[in-house]
Every structure is written in structure tokens, then in C-alpha cells.
Amino acid sequence: MNNPPLPVIVITPRGMTSLGEWRELWAARDLWWFLVRRDLKTRYAQSVLGLGWAVVQPLFTTLILTLIFGKLMKAPSDGVPYAVWSLAAVVLWTFFQTAVNEAGNCLAANMGVITKVYFPRLILPLAAVAGKIFDLIIMVGLLGIALVVSHAELVEANCHLQLAAWWEIPAALAVMIIASLAAGLWLAGLSVQYRDVRVAQGLIFTVGMYVTPVIYPSSKVYLQNTVPAPWRELYFANPMAGAIEALRGALFSHNTTSLRHVAIHLAMGGFVAIVGLVGGLWCFRRAENLVADVA
Amino acid sequence: MAAPIIKVENISKLYRLGKKDERATTLIQAVSRFASAPVRNFRQLRSLTHFDDAANATDILWALRDVYFDVAPGEVVGLIGRNGAGKSTLLKILSRIMPPTRGRVEIHGRLASLLEVGTGFHPELSGRDNVFLNGAILGMTRREIVSKFDEIVAFAEIEKFIDTPVKRYSSGMYVRLAFAVAAHLEPEILVVDEVLAVGDAAFQQKCLGKMHSVSTEGGRTVLFVSHSMQAVTTLCSRAILMEGGKVLATGQAQEMASRYLQMMEGAHGETVWQGDAGDDSFRLKFARLVPGAQGVFTTDEPLRLQIVGEVLEPLLGLICAIEVYSGHRQLLAYSAHDDNLPPPSPVIPPGPCAWELTIPGDTLAAGSYEFRVDLGVHNSKKLVNEKISFPVTLENINGIGRRYQSGWTHCFRPNWPWRKMSPTEVAQVIKHG
Numbered sequence: 005m006n007n008p009p010l011p012v013i014v015i016t017p018r019g020m021t022s023l024g025e026w027r028e029l030w031a032a033r034d035l036w037w038f039l040v041r042r043d044l045k046t047r048y049a050q051s052v053l054g055l056g057w058a059v060v061q062p063l064f065t066t067l068i069l070t071l072i073f074g075k076l077m078k079a080p081s082d083g084v085p086y087a088v089w090s091l092a093a094v095v096l097w098t099f100f101q102t103a104v105n106e107a108g109n110c111l112a113a114n115m116g117v118i119t120k121v122y123f124p125r126l127i128l129p130l131a132a133v134a135g136k137i138f139d140l141i142i143m144v145g146l147l148g149i150a151l152v153v154s155h156a157e158l159v160e161a162n163c164h165l166q167l168a169a170w171w172e173i174p175a176a177l178a179v180m181i182i183a184s185l186a187a188g189l190w191l192a193g194l195s196v197q198y199r200d201v202r203v204a205q206g207l208i209f210t211v212g213m214y215v216t217p218v219i220y221p222s223s224k225v226y227l228q229n230t231v232p233a234p235w236r237e238l239y240f241a242n243p244m245a246g247a248i249e250a251l252r253g254a255l256f257s258h259n260t261t262s263l264r265h266v267a268i269h270l271a272m273g274g275f276v277a278i279v280g281l282v283g284g285l286w287c288f289r290r291a292e293n294l295v296a297d298v299a
Numbered sequence: 300m301a302a303p304i305i306k307v308e309n310i311s312k313l314y315r316l317g318k319k320d321e322r323a324t325t326l327i328q329a330v331s332r333f334a335s336a337p338v339r340n341f342r343q344l345r346s347l348t349h350f351d352d353a354a355n356a357t358d359i360l361w362a363l364r365d366v367y368f369d370v371a372p373g374e375v376v377g378l379i380g381r382n383g384a385g386k387s388t389l390l391k392i393l394s395r396i397m398p399p400t401r402g403r404v405e406i407h408g409r410l411a412s413l414l415e416v417g418t419g420f421h422p423e424l425s426g427r428d429n430v431f432l433n434g435a436i437l438g439m440t441r442r443e444i445v446s447k448f449d450e451i452v453a454f455a456e457i458e459k460f461i462d463t464p465v466k467r468y469s470s471g472m473y474v475r476l477a478f479a480v481a482a483h484l485e486p487e488i489l490v491v492d493e494v495l496a497v498g499d500a501a502f503q504q505k506c507l508g509k510m511h512s513v514s515t516e517g518g519r520t521v522l523f524v525s526h527s528m529q530a531v532t533t534l535c536s537r538a539i540l541m542e543g544g545k546v547l548a549t550g551q552a553q554e555m556a557s558r559y560l561q562m563m564e565g566a567h568g569e570t571v572w573q574g575d576a577g578d579d580s581f582r583l584k585f586a587r588l589v590p591g592a593q594g595v596f597t598t599d600e601p602l603r604l605q606i607v608g609e610v611l612e613p614l615l616g617l618i619c620a621i622e623v624y625s626g627h628r629q630l631l632a633y634s635a636h637d638d639n640l641p642p643p644s645p646v647i648p649p650g651p652c653a654w655e656l657t658i659p660g661d662t663l664a665a666g667s668y669e670f671r672v673d674l675g676v677h678n679s680k681k682l683v684n685e686k687i688s689f690p691v692t693l694e695n696i697n698g699i700g701r702r703y704q705s706g707w708t709h710c711f712r713p714n715w716p717w718r719k720m721s722p723t724e725v726a727q728v729i730k731h732g
Binding site: 294 | 398408412414432
């Protein structure tokens with residue numbers, strides 16, 4: 005047993021050195037995959053609709069939005085048929101909300117394991133978000149079907165896929181995934197010691213949906229002079245705003261926001277998301293040390 | 300001694316005790332307290348993890364205080380002590396489940412902790428999925444699990460059910476599978492906390508057997524917490540005795556086990572009865588159960604029961620006897636002072652009278668018993684109505700049968716003679732049989 009040098013673990017009140025921690029995280033990648041599989045296999049276990057539930061939620065949200073805002077209140081949608089236009093945003097927002105929720109809850113949900121055995125705790129939010137990416141793939145499939153079904157309607161409204169802007173789609177998804185991990189880490193970290201966070205979470209999501217262009221177009225904020233100048237830019241500090249704008253731009257090419265501005269908005273959101281992620285990692289690391297003591 | 304594989308340096312762990320809320324006595328006080336509650340709550344929540352004021356704060360509990368010890372590679376060390384001595388806290392720090400408040404630990408090698416079996420088992424998942432998940436949680440890589448998978452399933456004896464969700468398993472199957480995974484871990488250091496206390500006797504035996512082979516054949520370092528002195532003395536070479544968050548002593552496992560039992564003596568219940576009970580014809584004054592030479596109740600030393608009373612008027616057919624009950628309140632044995640005397644019973648004249656009963660060593664097995672004094676007049680009446688009994692836990696430290704971990708299923712472990720038959724005898728037996 006003397007052949008490979010034994011790893012040396014030093015335990016102090018502050019936890020491990022960060023370098024050792026990253027190495028451990030990499031070593032635990034198999035655990036990450038098993039946790040993702042556990043999530044996927046158990047989430048819809050013993051339910052009739054099963055994976056169908058991943059589709060039902062965005063579908064019904066879109067239905068309500070279309071009826072209330074599209075039909076009843078005639079909300080603007082940059083000239084794109086409201087249903088498919090709002091579905092694009094609902095898919096992203098549903099992912100964001102469920103992924104943040106799941107990641108924010110991961111320490112509490114795995115308390116039984118956390119108090120009994122050590123593994124890099126960061127695996128838990130990473131697995132939670134990864135599990136939701138699977139749902140996202142299904143929802144994107146739903147969006148694709150919606151695009152095909154409403155093809156005639158879209159052509160009539162002069163909307164088409166903007167092939168030159170294809171890169172906006174992966175970029176938007178990347179910004180969104182980073183943002184949800186960041187928010188999830190913050191929530192998970194803070195809720196260890198302060199339960200208020202879990203209560204406030206519902207409030208945050210409600211407000212979040214209104215400061216994100218889900219039911220109204222981002223052009224309403226950006227192009228028309230409804231919002232004064234500095235606030236207009238600040239709006240896109242919300243990573244989800246840039247992500248949704250970019251996805252819609254690529255799918256419908258309704259020419260309301262220029263490619264250059266979409267890129268700037270995405271970059272702004274991406275920057276905020278990455279800064280948030282670094283802060284979230286710090287917050288989570290602090291909390292994981294306390295979790296067995298306090299929670 | 301080789302360079303230590305675990306080096307624990309002055310570890311302390313502090314906890315904040317809950318404080319009683321002050322009650323407001325006036326309306327204004329109540330309102331102001333309500334308004335300032337968030338600030339107070341924030342301070343209180345923060346104080347749970349900040350101990351700058353540890354020197355003079357009164358609401359602090361030292362779960363561990365300056366604990367230090369070394370463990371050499373390949374050593375099997377028992378960690379013993381009363382409930383609340385800090386054993387589990389120490390294990391949790393070594394397993395990195397929680398950080399120490401102060402101090403430093405150095406561990407050379409992979410450490411796997413078994414604070415329970417089946418950590419992370421998900422009821423909806425199949426046995427197969429759970430083996431992989433649980434194995435990964437305990438620190439195995441997928442490759443390791445794949446290579447040991449068949450062995451694990453065979454050990455657990457659940458081949459047929461491996462693809463059934465574990466929620467449909469019997470509790471026995473569940474525990475077997477969970478232990479099978481844990482038993483196939485191959486870390487350099489294994490930390491085990493009373494995992495052996497679960498399951499039936501056969502399962503406990505299997506666990507102990509595995510623990511034994513892990514430490515002797517695998518050459519692994521094991522740190523083992525248990526309340527069973529029998530398990531500790533069988534498995535461990537050295538033991539650490541803890542009390543009140545501190546290391547009280549370290550040394551030979553047997554010696555530490557004896558010290559632990561002496562410490563526990565007070566907790567075992569009264570072994571002396573003193574008083575005045577009985578009726579007009581007989582008064583009981585004193586009764587006690589005498590422990591062995593070390594002041595500890597062990598299986599290999601004789602147990603002596605002394606009964607002292609006074610006869611007030613001549614008694615015919617006096618019964619002074621003892622009943623032995625198992626921990627499950629089952630009457631195991633009965634013995635009267637005149638069992639050996641030929642009938643008729645003697646008449647006992649007035650005056651002091653006393654008996655001593657000796658139960659030879661190596662009679663009862665390790666476990667809990669209750670010795671009850673029975674005083675009466677044959678076919679007539681009970682002399683003492685008060686229940687005079689001595690609950691005692693016998694430990695097997697040096698006694699016979701120690702090599703097999705009994706799992707507390709039997710009550711007697713008598714020293715009955717066994718011998719190996721010679722080939723000629725065997726041949727004769729076979730011929731006649």
C-alpha cells in the first residue's frame with residue numbers, strides 16, 4: 005500500500021485549503037453523476053405522467069400568460085405571435101426558477117447524508133442544476149415543436165430563425181445556467197444559518213419574474229423611452245433579461261434590438277452571473293463548514 | 300512507533316447553549332422587544348458560530364477540550380467513554396463532517412467513516428443503483444464499485460432482488476446490502492461508530508467478523524467507537540478513554556475497558572440495599588451484590604450476594620432465595636439457601652442470621668441481569684414485600700467465550716469441558732453409531 009503517496013488531509017477550524025478542495029471535487033465526479041441520476045430517476049417515480057410533468061408546467065404557464073396578457077390585455081410582443089413568443093421566455097424562466105430552488109434547497113434536502121459522511125458539498129448544487137438541465141432539454145424540445153406547429157403563423161408575422169445569430173442560443177443558455185448556479189449557491193449558503201432566506205425565496209421569484217422580460221418584451225424597457233437612461237442599462241444586469249432577449253432575437257429575428265446590443269446585454273448579464281458565482285462559491289464554502297453544526 | 304497516520308493536536312469544539320428568553324413585563328418593553336427582535340435574532344444566530352468570548356461566556360459547552368492523540372498505521376484503536384464524553388463529536392471532526400473550533404488534525408491517507416450504514420440510500424432506487432450511489436458517497440470511484448459489485452451483492456445475499464427498489468426490501472435485506480457496501484471499502488483509515496449496534500445478532504457477528512479481518516488482514520487503521528467492552532477488547536489493541544470532552548487516559552484496551560467499567564459503576568444502579576423490611580417474625584437489614592476484585596462486574600469473576608437479617612421468633616420453613624432475571628425480565632434461575640440440605644427444613648432460632656450466595660465465574664454470559672431477593676415462609680407467606688433487586692450489567696473482558704461476539708442472545712456461557720476426540724475414539728463412535 006506504499007506505492008502511491010498517501011494524500012494528506014489537514015483539518016483546521018477553517019476547513020481545507022482551496023487547492024485540495026478543487027482536487028477533491030474532481031475526484032468526486034462519479035458521485036456527481038450518481039446524484040444526477042438519482043434526481044432524474046426519483047423525481048417522477050411512481051407518477052402517471054412521469055417525464056410529462058417537465059412539459060406540463062411551462063405549457064400551462066404559457067397558456068395562462070397567452071390568455072391573460074396576449075388575448076385579454078393585448079400586451080405587446082414585438083409583433084410575434086404571443087403564445088410561442090412567451091413560451092420561449094417561460095422555458096428559460098422555468099428552468100431558472102426550478103434550478104435555483106433545487107440548488108438552494110440541496111443542503112437541507114441532503115441533511116441526512118451531510119451529517120453522516122464527508123464529500124465535497126459543492127457536488128450537491130452542481131448535481132441539482134445538472135439534473136434540471138435534463139428538464140431543460142425536454143422543454144427545449146417542446147419549444148421546437150411549438151415553433152413547427154406555429155410555423156404558418158410565424159411566417160405570416162414575418163418572423164423567422166435568425167441563422168446569423170445562432171450563437172446567441174448557446175450563449176444565452178450558458179449565461180442562464182451560470183446565473184442559476186450562482187443564485188442557488190447564495191440561497192443554499194445563506195439559508196444554512198438564516199432561515200429567512202427560504203421564506204423570502206418565493207418573494208424573490210415573484211419580483212424576479214417581473215423584472216425579467218417574460219410577459220413583456222425587453223424592447224419595452226430598452227428601445228422606448230419608458231425607462232430613464234441609467235436604469236435602462238441596469239435592467240440588463242439581470243442575467244435572465246439578456247438571456248431571454250437573446251433567445252427571442254435568434255428565434256424570431258424581429259429586429260427590435262440590434263445584434264450588437266444583444267451581445268452587450270448578454271455580456272453584462274454574463275459578467276454579473278460570473279461575479280455572482282464567485283461570491284456564491286465563497287458564501288457556500290463558508291456555509292458548508294457550518295452546516296452540520298447549525299442547520 | 301512509526302510516523303502517526305492520524306495526528307490530533309489540541310482539538311476543541313464549542314457549542315452555544317440555548318438561553319431562556321427574557322419576558323417583557325410592560326407593554327412598552329414588549330413593543331420595544333418586538334421591534335428589536337430581528338437585531339437580537341441576528342446576533343443570536345451569529346453567535347452560534349463565533350466564539351471570541353469563549354473565555355468568560357457562561358452559555359458555552361465544551362464538547363471537546365484540548366483533545367490530542369496519535370494513531371500509528373495499522374493500529375486498531377477503540378474510543379470509549381460515557382454518553383456525552385465527546386466520542387461522536389470527535390469522530391465527526393475526524394470525518395470532516397464538522398470543523399473543530401480550535402486545533403488541528405493531520406490525516407495521512409484516505410479516510411472513510413461509517414457513522415451509520417446505508418447513508419444516502421434512496422427508497423425509490425433499485426438495489427443496484429443504491430450500491431453505486433452509496434459507494435460513491437462513501438468515497439469509492441465507479442471503477443472500484445464495478446469491480447466489487449458481484450462480491451457486494453453476494454455478501455448481502457440479495458442477488459434476486461438487486462433490481463427491485465429498496466423500499467420493497469425487508470429491513471434485514473436493506474441492512475445487509477448497506478453493510479455489504481461499507482464492508483468493501485478499502486480506505487487506509489476506517490472510522491466506525493457503533494454501526495454494530497444495528498441488526499440482529501447474526502448480522503452483528505458478521506460485522507464484527509468483517510471488522511476483525513479488515514484490521515488483521517487488511518493492515519488498515521481503524522478507529523472504533525463502542526459501548527461494548529467485549530467488542531473493544533476483542534478488536535482493539537489500544538483504547539482511548541474519554542470523559543467530559545477530554546482524553547482521560549490512553550493505553551492497553553483491556554486496561555482502559557476496566558477503567559471505563561469502574562467509571563460506569565455508579566451508573567449501573569445500587570448494588571447495596573440497607574434498611575428495615577419484613578414482619579414481626581423476620582427483619583431484613585442489609586443485602587448487597589459484591590463485584591469482583593477490580594470493583595467491576597465481569598463474567599469471569601464470581602458474583603457474591605450477601606443477605607443479612609434478624610429472626611425475631613422461631614421460624615420453620617424460612618426461604619431465603621435469589622431469583623435471576625434476564626434483561627428481558629425472564630426468570631432464568633432460582634436458588635435457595637437450603638437447596639443443599641436434606642428435608643425437613645430446620646427451625647431457625649431468633650437472632651441475627653446471614654447468608655452468602657456465590658455464583659461462580661464463567662456462568663452467566665455478558666449482558667444485563669437482575670438479581671432479586673426472595674424471602675418467605677414455605678407454603679405460608681412472603682416475609683418481605685418490598686422489591687429488593689440489583690440490576691447489573693456483566694462485561695466479558697477476560698472471560699471465556701470472548702472470542703465469539705455473542706450479540707447478547709444467550710444468558711449462560713458456562714465453562715463446560717470440551718475435548719478433542721482421538722482417532723481411535725472416533726472410529727469407535729462411528730462403529731457403534
